[in-house]
Amino acid sequence: MGSYQQYGITVGISATFALHSELTGKAGDVSGIILSSTLNSTKNMAFPMHSTSDIDVRNYDTDGAEIQVGVFPKRCDQVTNRPYLISFMLGGACKKQTIPTAADIPFTPNGMIMSDNVQAAIEELDDEKGDNLTNTLSLDPTTMQLGISLRADTNVLSTKSWGLPSAAATYAGLMSRDDKVKLDTVEANAKDDQNASEVPFTPSGSVSATDVQGAIEELDNDIQGIGTNLGYTGAVTQGTVTSDMGSDAIIPLAGPVNAGLFSASEKAKLNSVVVNYMGVYQTKAALDTAHPTGNDGDWAIVLDPAGPAQHYSWDDNSSSWEAVDFAAITGTTNLTYTTNASGGFINSDTGTDALIPLVTT
Secondary structure, three states: OOOOOEEEEEEEEOOOEEEOOOOEEOOEEEEEEEEOOOOOOOEEEEEEEEEOOOEEEEOOOOOOOEEOOEEEOOOOEOOOOEOEEEEEEEEOOOOOOOOOOHHHOOOOOEOOEOOOOHHHHHHHHHHHHHHHEEEEEEEEOOOOEEEEEEEEOOEEEEEEEEEOOEOOOOOOOEOOHHHHHHHHOOOOOOOOOOOHHHOOOOOEOOEOOOOHHHHHHHHHHHHHOOOOOEEEEEOOOEEEEEEOOOOOEEEEEOOOOOOOEOOHHHHHHOOOOOOOEEEEEOOHHHHHHHOOOOOOOOEEEEOOOOOOOEEEEEEOOOOEEEEOOHHHHOOOOOEEEEEEOOEEEEEEOOOOOEEEEOOOO
């Protein structure tokens, strides 16, 4: 079923009339609507009205409709005040309307373009725009500028350049040189920083887990709690290093080849050895502070920034550390031997002579 078009029709009424709403009107225009239920045919246009005189229908603005004009007798029921329908014959009022072409539209030539067949001119221009209108795209990689030139035949119509944006986190764009260099260093199928749960694995041995990350974290906690407590047990001939997490280690006594522990018997051999060397000190005051007292035979070295190191020895007579002048006790001693009736003598030019007595019976 087709759609309906509505056409507005206006007719003139010369007599007083009343509309269907029972309102009394006067001579004038009355409008109605015609539906295009049947195209290109003559239609009756009915107005519900009644009048006290004949109705004179005049041909007013009918938008091209042919209205049958004339004087129609009144046909109104004055007793019941029921209006009758009065019909006007309208010829061609429902002509089908089609979309006009350019040739159907009046025009006035303007400028340099004119044609006595507008439709043909428009069709010609439409055909030519695809054949003659071309464009050329170009890209300058150094400036990231995209250029486009529009041409009709050989005449340049316009040229336009746009700066294409670089790609960002929220939209696509051009790749910069720096990003390209970085991208070339990324291996195929590379991924971001992964935790263990994202890494494919194959269970091996007696250790397996569906949550690798969780398993590693659990093992890490266990490792953090691991500790080894060591101990030492001494004995006459050896020492033992004990461990609560593994085997113990035995340390033997020192021997003629390898180092080792100092035995108790060897330590006893040194008990009678007097330790006379007291060490090296930067100043005499440092020596006095470290060893305010001493024993005969104790000695130490005090560094002298202005000269050679100085030797000090403990003097019981003065109860202090005294510098030892080794230069004063250096020199030569000449010995000679003489004899007499009493025996032989060893003579010293720096000290007392020694008598070698005669043998007695």
